[in-house]
Amino acid sequence: MPAAATQPVVPDTIQQRVKACTTCHGVHGEGSPGSGVFPRLAGKPAAYLAQQLAYFQDGLRKYAPMEYTVRQLSPAYMEEIAAYFSAQEAPYHPSPVPSVSAAVMERGKQLVERGDSTRGIPSCVSCHGERLTGVEPAIPGLAGLSYDYVSAQIGSWRTHTRAAKSPDCMAIVANRLRDSDITAVAAWLGSLPPPTDMHAQPADPGKRVLPRWCVASAGAMP
Amino acid sequence: MKRWLVGLLVVVLVLAALAWMFFPSPREPSAQSTSTQVSAASLRDPALIARGEYLAAVGDCAACHTSKGGVRYAGGRSLATPFGNVPAPNITPDPDTGLGRWSFEDFWRALHLGEGRHGELLYPVFSYTSFTKVTHDDALAIFAYLQSLPPVRQASDEPSLRFPYSLRRSLVAWRALYFKPGVYQPDPAQSAQWNRGAYLVQGLGHCNECHATRDALGGLSPDHTLTGGQIPEQNWYAPDLSVNPGGGLEGWSTRDIVDLLKTGQSAKGAAFGPMADVVRKSTQHMTDADLDAIATYLQSLPARSAAVAEVSHVSFDRAKGAKLYADRCADCHGADGRGVAGIYPPLDGNTSVNEPTGINAIRTVLLGGFAPVTAGNPRPYSMPPYAQELNDEEVATVVSYIRQSWSNKAPAVRPSEVGTYRHTPID
Numbered sequence: 001m002p003a004a005a006t007q008p009v010v011p012d013t014i015q016q017r018v019k020a021c022t023t024c025h026g027v028h029g030e031g032s033p034g035s036g037v038f039p040r041l042a043g044k045p046a047a048y049l050a051q052q053l054a055y056f057q058d059g060l061r062k063y064a065p066m067e068y069t070v071r072q073l074s075p076a077y078m079e080e081i082a083a084y085f086s087a088q089e090a091p092y093h094p095s096p097v098p099s100v101s102a103a104v105m106e107r108g109k110q111l112v113e114r115g116d117s118t119r120g121i122p123s124c125v126s127c128h129g130e131r132l133t134g135v136e137p138a139i140p141g142l143a144g145l146s147y148d149y150v151s152a153q154i155g156s157w158r159t160h161t162r163a164a165k166s167p168d169c170m171a172i173v174a175n176r177l178r179d180s181d182i183t184a185v186a187a188w189l190g191s192l193p194p195p196t197d198m199h200a201q202p203a204d205p206g207k208r209v210l211p212r213w214c215v216a217s218a219g220a221m222p
Numbered sequence: 223m224k225r226w227l228v229g230l231l232v233v234v235l236v237l238a239a240l241a242w243m244f245f246p247s248p249r250e251p252s253a254q255s256t257s258t259q260v261s262a263a264s265l266r267d268p269a270l271i272a273r274g275e276y277l278a279a280v281g282d283c284a285a286c287h288t289s290k291g292g293v294r295y296a297g298g299r300s301l302a303t304p305f306g307n308v309p310a311p312n313i314t315p316d317p318d319t320g321l322g323r324w325s326f327e328d329f330w331r332a333l334h335l336g337e338g339r340h341g342e343l344l345y346p347v348f349s350y351t352s353f354t355k356v357t358h359d360d361a362l363a364i365f366a367y368l369q370s371l372p373p374v375r376q377a378s379d380e381p382s383l384r385f386p387y388s389l390r391r392s393l394v395a396w397r398a399l400y401f402k403p404g405v406y407q408p409d410p411a412q413s414a415q416w417n418r419g420a421y422l423v424q425g426l427g428h429c430n431e432c433h434a435t436r437d438a439l440g441g442l443s444p445d446h447t448l449t450g451g452q453i454p455e456q457n458w459y460a461p462d463l464s465v466n467p468g469g470g471l472e473g474w475s476t477r478d479i480v481d482l483l484k485t486g487q488s489a490k491g492a493a494f495g496p497m498a499d500v501v502r503k504s505t506q507h508m509t510d511a512d513l514d515a516i517a518t519y520l521q522s523l524p525a526r527s528a529a530v531a532e533v534s535h536v537s538f539d540r541a542k543g544a545k546l547y548a549d550r551c552a553d554c555h556g557a558d559g560r561g562v563a564g565i566y567p568p569l570d571g572n573t574s575v576n577e578p579t580g581i582n583a584i585r586t587v588l589l590g591g592f593a594p595v596t597a598g599n600p601r602p603y604s605m606p607p608y609a610q611e612l613n614d615e616e617v618a619t620v621v622s623y624i625r626q627s628w629s630n631k632a633p634a635v636r637p638s639e640v641g642t643y644r645h646t647p648i649d
Contacts, residue, residue: 008556010565016603019554020590023606058291065589065607068648072486072498072594077601 014084020069021081029085033093036146036190042088045200047137049082050075055164062161092194095146100187104180108188111181121176122213124185127169132192134200138209141200147190154182169214260326265366274367277360280512281353281426282504286310290649296320296374301347302455304440306383308347316373329365330358335403343393345381346401351442355406355425400441412522419519422512423448427504432460432496448523452579457646458495459577468526470573479517483508485598491574492567492593494586502594536622536634543623546616550608551624559628565603570628580635583621584643587612614640 010016015027025031029041041049055061056070070078110116115123125132127139134141142150156162157174164170287310289298297312312320321329328339336350337343344350386392406425408417423429434442435451450462450470462470474490481488483505486498493501555561559570569575574582590607593599608617614637622634
């Protein structure tokens with residue numbers, strides 16, 4: 001049999017090229033709803049996804065499998081990969097949430113919707129959008145993320161395995177949350193019913209990209 | 223601790239003590255303005271700087287002298303060795319934290335003799351064992367380039383080495399054993415192209431620093447150059463580079479070598495792990511003439527005597543390996559192990575599949591990843607990581623199956639080895 005007959009046919013598509021990504025994050029970036037370990041990428045703002053890939057390259061985010069996977073990529077290729085996942089529309093699937101008390105859920109709802117001004121904690125919706133589906137160009141959606149992923153990421157800001165270039169707003173928030181607050185926020189976010197419109201909201205031209213509390217506090221960060 | 227290692231330590235300590243007594247005191251750095259023969263003006267020659275930029279890429283200086291996410295050449299990357307960690311210093315021309323006060327003579331002594339600006343002996347993780355072969359002219363160009371960079375103020379950390387390696391004087395003994403200073407001497411019996419290739423491979427390219435086996439003291443034997451070895455701490459296997467019978471690149475054409483160095487891919491295999499970094503940062507930027515010269519030199523490396531075939535006592539379930547291969551690998555690498563030309567590398571006859579340790583195949587199955595992005599391959603295809611999906615026994619089974627299929631006849635690997643390399647840090 002000639003070699004050509006046995007050679008696999010390889011589609012010349014970005015989807016085929018990013019097998020290293022899709023084996024964990026899903027062919028359409030749907031994440032791993034069953035385990036909740038690998039976050040959803042579908043529909044997140046492209047600039048956010050490209051920025052996070054760069055953060056893994058630069059050592060701001062630390063997770064060995066991701067660091068190895070993105071190591072050899074160019075900025076242009078990372079943007080192309082980010083655009084692919086950003087454009088995907090995949091259905092949401094609920095992830096498991098540990099059973100917590102009604103009081104904890106109520107605290108989670110409070111933090112997500114209104115924040116806690118006594119501790120200087122802004123609400124999630126104030127930056128991530130009313131529907132929690134993110135805001136263009138670079139604020140990610142929180143809807144559809146699992147309890148495990150959200151609690152691990154907030155924790156990683158506190159242990160310095162996740163960071164953003166200054167001003168790192170989430171580092172400020174993460175360090176103002178109590179441990180019990182992290183559980184509450186992750187449980188509330190992880191149990192929200194999926195929104196009908198999954199797209200990130202367009203940027204509000206009247207609103208600054210980063211909130212005043214963040215830009216003002218960042219100078220005082222250690 | 224093993225008895226022979228204790229013996230070696232004693233020898234090192236005695237030699238270090240002798241060296242302490244007989245080695246001359248630290249010298250004064252040469253004053254840049256008076257004693258130097260190289261004028262500051264001549265260092266600003268744009269043509270010299272441009273040549274230095276090219277040579278710095280050939281030497282891949284930035285790979286060590288840049289921290290993750292840091293400014294190029296500003297140092298800060300900690301280099302892990304079996305003896306402790308050595309941070310690569312800032313080599314931008316900042317006067318206090320970089321090379322700003324260095325004269326060319328200081329630079330030459332570092333590159334050629336492995337001595338710091340105050341006469342202190344440098345740790346050979348800075349590969350002066352290879353860089354000593356670099357010519358005076360090339361060193362001058364590199365120095366001119368480094369001095370042309372914007373100065374970055376970033377202090378370097380001190381090395382954190384274990385005793386007795388923490389004593390720089392212990393290097394006197396090490397150097398007596400392993401370091402012979404001397405610029406590359408062309409072989410008149412060989413062509414200019416061959417000599418250029420040998421100069422690049424042995425000197426600036428410092429290929430032998432990874433592609434050879436280090437002994438217990440981290441030294442390299444002159445009798446075993448480019449014969450392949452496991453890279454300490456990083457735990458990848460840098461293969462033998464002979465293309466002749468018994469060599470790690472057996473059957474590789476000049477074209478295959480040039481393709482891999484230029485694009486990260488060749489008909490015989492793709493670059494991954496540390497070599498992917500080397501291709502992306504260094505070799506893809508080399509001229510075709512230099513790549514041809516390197517290939518010409520490598521083509522001349524001798525045939526290797528077949529190592530005494532290690533009898534493998536490792537058994538594995540071949541049927542299970544075949545099933546895993548069909549389910550996970552064959553879609554891309556083909557049932558015949560030939561891969562897809564220009565996209566997925568062949569596994570049949572692949573040097574990284576068949577290298578002696580099995581490390582490369584194990585870690586590639588665990589980590590997957592992309593071939594390096596190069597001008598010749600800007601949107602590489604990728605391989606899924608299987609660390610999440612396959613357990614140690616499954617990885618060992620499919621790797622053993624691949625290493626003993628088609629024309630491959632490499633020893634099988636154990637699940638315990640997969641367990642070890644599953645947790646090797648990636649940087």
